[in-house]
Amino acid sequence: MSEYWIVGVDYREGVIAEVCAASLDRSTRDARGNWPMGEFRRVSRQQVMTWLRTGVQVYTATAKPNENSVWTLGARVEPTRDGKYITTEGNDTTRNNLGNLPRCTC
Numbered sequence: 515m516s517e518y519w520i521v522g523v524d525y526r527e528g529v530i531a532e533v534c535a536a537s538l539d540r541s542t543r544d545a546r547g548n549w550p551m552g553e554f555r556r557v558s559r560q561q562v563m564t565w566l567r568t569g570v571q572v573y574t575a576t577a578k579p580n581e582n583s584v585w586t587l588g589a590r591v592e593p594t595r596d597g598k599y600i601t602t603e604g605n606d607t608t609r610n611n612l613g614n615l616p617r618c619t620c
Contacts, residue, residue, distance in 0.1 A: 518565060519575035519585060521554065522618035530600060532556050534618040535572075551585070554620040562600050566593055574602060574612055 522534035537552040544550050565572055574588030589602035591612065601611040 516565070516570040518562075518570060518572045519551070519587070520562070520572060520591060520612065521575050521577070521585070521615065522620065523612050523615050524556075524618045530559050530612060532558055532618060533562060533600075533612070534620040535562070548584070556618055556620055559600060562591065563593060563597075566591070566600070572600075574615055576615075 517538045517540065518535045519538055520533045520535045523530050524532045533556070534554050535557055536554040539550050539552075542550065562572060572591040574591060575585040576588055577585055589604070591600055592603050593599070594601050594611075599611070
């Protein structure tokens with residue numbers, strides 16, 4: 515099953531417009547035992563909504579301090595109750611919310 519990790523967000527007019535995301539491949543591991551990730555790329559909130567509607571698993575992720583290319587899994591991303599925005603699991607909000615992710619750098 516497809517899976518994406520979101521590591522950054524960009525806002526327009528107070529709502530998330532784009533995210534920085536990469537695919538994750540859990541079917542194999544690299545030499546260090548990590549799951550390989552694709553290149554981070556900027557995608558629209560609408561694309562994330564499409565992923566979620568089609569069963570793709572989407573999570574937030576944060577970098578471990580002082581360790582390059584090592585990411586820590588965060589919360590699962592889901593549509594808001596009204597289906598207009600994205601939020602983290604258990605947030606029970608209709609607001610556009612992905613916690614405290616940094617601004618996109620990809």
